[in-house]
Amino acid sequence: MRHFCCQHKTFNLRTQIEISQFLQNKLKLIKPVETLTCNVMYKLATRRSLYNAAALKAELTGLQHHGGHFDFNHNLESAKRNAQIVIIGGGLAGLSAAKHLLANGFHSTLVLEATERYGGRINSKRFGDTFCELGAKWVNINGSHDSMYELLRNAEGLTKQLKQPTPVRYVHAAGQGEQSKVPSGMVELIDQLFRDLCRGFKVRDKVKSGGDLHSLDNVMSYFQSESDKLISSSFKHPDEQAMAREIFQSLFKDFSSILGCCLEYVNIQHITTCPLEQETNPIYVPTGLDNIVNALTHDLEKHQLQMGKPVGKIQWKTPTEAQFVGCLDGSLYHADHIISTLPLGVLKNFSAILFKPMLPLDKLQAIHNLGFGNPVKIYLSYKRPISHWLKSNLRPLSPLAQPNPSATNEATDSNPKRSWTRQVVEISQLPSSQHVLEIRVGGGYYDEIEKLPDATLLEQITMLLRRCLSNELVPYPQAMLRSNWNSSACFLGGRPYFSVNSSARDVQCLAAPLGDAEPTLLFAGDATALHGFGTIDGARSSGIREAQRIIDFYHKKHGV
Template sequence: FKLASRRRLYNARVLQADNIGDKQRNPDVDAARQNTQIVVVGAGLPGLSAAQHLLYNGFRRTVILEATDRYGGRINTQRFGDTYCELGAKWVKIDGSQDSMYELLRNTEGLDKQIKQPDRATYLQDGSHINPAMVELIDTLFRQLCRGFKVSERVKTGGDLHSLDNVMNYFRTESDRIIGTSFQQPKDQLAAREIFQSLFKEFGSILGCCLEYVNIEHITKCPVQQELRPLYVPTGLDNVVDDLIQNMDKAQLQTGKPVGQIQWTPAPMKSVGCLDGSLYNADHIICTLPLGVLKSFAGVLFRPTLPLDKMLAIRNLGFGNPLKIYLSYKKPIGRWLKGSLRPLGTLLNPSAEQQPERNWTQQVVEISQVPSSQHVLEVHVGGGYYEEIEKLPDDELLEQITGLLRRCVSNNLVPYPQELLRSNWSTSACYLGGRPYFSTINSARDVQRLAAPLGEKSPGLLFAGDATSLNGFGTIDAARSSGIREAQRIIDFYLKRAHFG
């Protein structure tokens, strides 16, 4: 009943768009709605949002081509253990602005949404708990650093500009200054330094890269900071994606269609060719391919080759690989885990005092129980080794993480997990990474260059995705709003042409 009601509402809106009052009707616009062929490459959030906006506005000859056998892109919910786990985007920022993910979530009927409850993780150093007051103080100071605190002042005064070469240098320099002025005892200074290091890794886990690669401009132009009280969907964020596509038929949303060539000029007819030999003619093409795919294949995918400034923008922007790891246990984990843990120092690398050993568990930020689950843990990883961890054999990964857990809770009887679930964004040929970031060789102008449409008389080739918007850069909000932005660009083109003749 609920689905049928939504469909009736959608169809009523489409009819309303098609049956505008006589004063507003224009034969040229009506003809464009009926005849314009639009191909959207990619069925992630930007592609689905673009197509939905076009269909809602009457552009019925809109087709989405998706390389994989699923839609949703970086929204990827998997049933695992006794709960639903997100291999991609998980949290939704509470933001009432137009075209935000929150607006879409709020308008999805019958879907349970919950606010993340505050959960102060316990920091463990050499088997003992660190004073929560120290943790809270450092967390507050670090959040100021994440907003670019002191950056503009340092630029104006001509201070140590070397520390602004990249985000890690900036974090280290400022944290050393804070530690030196705030803590006097060597033991406290060591604890503070390790807490800061854990927070650095957490920041890196959001972007999926080492912070030495990240431009300081990222935190001044596009602050990266997790919301304290975001929303999440216990039954999976992909429910929102399902709501986006419920009024699309199989001809409009085609999966298993990897694109091999995009012919974007000369005018008038463009085309998109798939690897299965099928060819789709188009008046407009909206490209929503992940930045990792563009980096690897833009040189051979587009005909003719993209302009130099756009190719440079693609090359300059960074593309990280946020990693998700989930562990499912047979019995409730509350029997041996009483809250979220953040291991520090020798807990992460017990052999460090003799000879440092390269081990992915050194990059573990936090181990926490998945909300609404009694049997599933999430392991947060930051700081590097992402691709290496994706390729690590299951038995080796489980052995190492179980060893870490046993050290953290001082219990050698902590069981091995029954199942393992992890993301594989960097090794998937259809993504080759998971999230864009400002590299040390790019600037905000590269984002604008990537987003700029191509075409002499009309926007023939358009670009959408989380790397094409400074507002919310790298987030699902940017992914959604950029898709709507490019769809509206096409609509505005026909409205203006009809108005000015």
Template sequence: MYRLASRRSLYNAAALQAEVTGLQQHGNRHDFNYNLESTKLNAQIVIIGGGLAGLSAAQHLLANGFHNTLVLEATDRYGGRINSKRFGDTYCELGAKWVNIDGSHDSMYELLRNAEGLTKELKQPTRVRYIHAEGEGQQSNIPPRMVELIDTLFRDLCRGYRVRDKVKSGGDLHSLDNVMSYFQSESDKLISASFKLPSEQTMAREIFQSLFKDFSSILGCCLEYMNIQYVTSCPLEQESNPIYVPTGLDNIVNDLTHNLGGQQLQTGKPVGQIQWKTQTECQLVGCLDGSLYHADHIICTLPLGVLKNFSAALFKPMLPLNKLQAIQNLGFGNPVKIYLSYKRPINHWLKSNFRPLGSLLKPIQTQAADVSSANPLRCWTQQVVEISQQPSSRHVLEIRVGGGYYDEIEKLPDATLLEQITNLLRQCLCNPRIPYPQAMLRSNWNSSACYLGGRPYFSVNSSARDVQSLAAPLGDAAPTLLFAGDATALNGFGTIDGARSSGIREAQRIIDFYNMKYCA
């Protein structure tokens, strides 16, 4: 049971040193084991954030005997950016949606595969139709072979092969200023080499632009802001057949919280101050409701957006300069999720998933803040990547958006958004009778005070070194303040796998610290 700050902490680093010294004098191996187990029971560990990183850390600590572990979650729900909602006739994911097949230990796939009684399905491959938003909606003008070829070429760009060639040759390095410059420069060369007719080149350019927006939609950021190192360090290689959970991905989270009681996982506990020590000072975590908690170790899994806005005032003493700089350097996006539910089955007018073409992506610098403007060059619907029917649903559409306008779209009134997306559907499908939906579900990661953004990425001012700086633990004799979350994991950066592995990583760091003290 956790004790409030007014009560004396049962354990600290000084006490640990005294016990180890005494045990060394007696040289009794039985005493070593006894005191190690006793220390595990008494060590107070506070985990800030009940997302995937925090819950994975807690589960790992509990499994290794650290039962005095507490998770403080600011919102009224746990799971972080895994957020499933019942909507229409199905479940919709406002955050992470798919789990890639991965055989590594402690991956999300392993967690999903081992979950008992949970229905899992492979995403079935579907051919997406490309149509012109301002044309007659004809697919025949776009040969399937062209689409397949461009998709293959683009996947190679995403893996960063051509980046390495450019760096080795030392030529055309200006195209490596950001991801968009790289994509644009290389796609122009590929189009010229692969297609001879002007009409084919125009069509190929529009398909490439759609794929650029697809890449952007995953991260929720403009590609002009992204460091080219992202495609070499964290390539987005989507599985062709990932796994999804028809009843909601947050079912996985239930397995992580199975052994966490009400006193160990507390929701509605936004943290206002983190007092961490460098030597022997008392460590405290203070919540905005006035409660205080002693801690021998603190694992911070706050989202990057929250750290950017509040790290200067949240931590006492202030974080080291290199860590503050890393927080400010790294970028974070705001992926937009929009779901529409219709009264009648949508297969009456939607025969297949499709992607609108004909609206080339404009540089972010030319975009106006007023995205509801009637100016077609500034309308957010030009950034729609794909309109698709939800798996296992007859009534729900998903609208994916890329390229820009993420924060502005989130602020659009429901009525404006519904009118504009319905007009786009009618225009693309040449059907003025497409009805208005009866309900809408939207994400709001950027405007949520407990997240202030979504998935992290390498901005043009950041690199892998910033990830390492953010992940580095603080403390002199012991790791007293540790950092986890998808922004602290180079392997799986910005993904649910990265979040989970980072939590386990920091939990294991604490476990290793005590094992070394007692078993060396």
């Protein structure tokens, strides 16, 4: 064909050359990549993705003709429509980012999820006569329009309930029946004293005075030092002091169970920068918290949320190479902007080989410094109603096992037969069930506990229940469900925390986008949010934050 036609007009040879050069440049940008590395070499398919083809077509047809030549600077709306945005991860951060981008006109947004389900660490499972949460469970009430509470409040037709106060009985794991009851007044007092410690009030006083700073080496040192002083000043009788010390130890394990790590590993800055404010009456969803995630996927077309797409290579912008995301199945996705919501555990293990070029040293250092815990949850289902033998929730009292802070791997303990039941924080009946118990674990050795055989767990938890209740007739459960975040290759852990080697500066460094003139590689997830660090609110807000960063860039670029 001698002439090129567009909008019913015929153009001369000079115009054809311009168009030819434009197409050649475009094709150079999306030329096939030969290899993909993620521990193993994967050969990428040479076929072009339909996603890329549609993007190129949209960009070509959007060209404007002005004064006899082409103007390749599209207007704002055209630029937003054609901007290729790839979001890695279909958890709260990724889905929140996608929804925010779509609502603002960025229709070429794609979410790649490695697993066959979306929702990230919100994972609800039908078990027994109820739904169990292997990850996040509670939604705190707050007024932020971007919060999980707002998302839950707007979910139509979804039953929501407030957590009601439930009686908890402290008992000695050795089994002392009714004699092991702890006065409720003592429990309430110690609980309030411990809440004050968690808010970091004493930390600020210590820093100002400059005294006893050795107790601020880590959270456990701080808790032990301050609790000893509180016990001495609040209880005079030796028996009361001993009981108070055991209650404090139980609360230490409770705090540890939330983070999924030994408190010796946690920087004191964790409770001063992001204190754990446990709400008295949070909201839960009896039919599963994952219901509210559906609201985030409502506007996503099937091709915009692709499941079973583990990423093997993230090529972010360089002067000579195109930017794209490559999956282990060989598919390639061109991207003008990439939002990574990869869990911190995955970044720790694979960031050095996932990103090309390699991430800047300061970002790699931040990934290395931050801690990543592994909260463990266990659910047991019984054939008959558990109210026949359990009248209230139980908190076993036993000395807190002291881990070796110098150990690099919890599973290398010299005593492999150590009883994991010493780490049990609470045994509780789920509020929406008559047949299911929830076992929360704290104190340490989470990775080891996760790997224990089912038969061992069932045997030992039944023995613990019988000792605590002084009842040899407590039955064995008929089924068990438990979390496995650490052994899941797509998570490699559960919740970030400030390790003794990290600080808030590492969170800010991890959250910083990369790209010279524009944000080409962005980072979201609960480990990138100082406000709500490690929470579902933090994950959601971080996704919206990075989506808004892209939106602001296009508005500024086009002078809006």
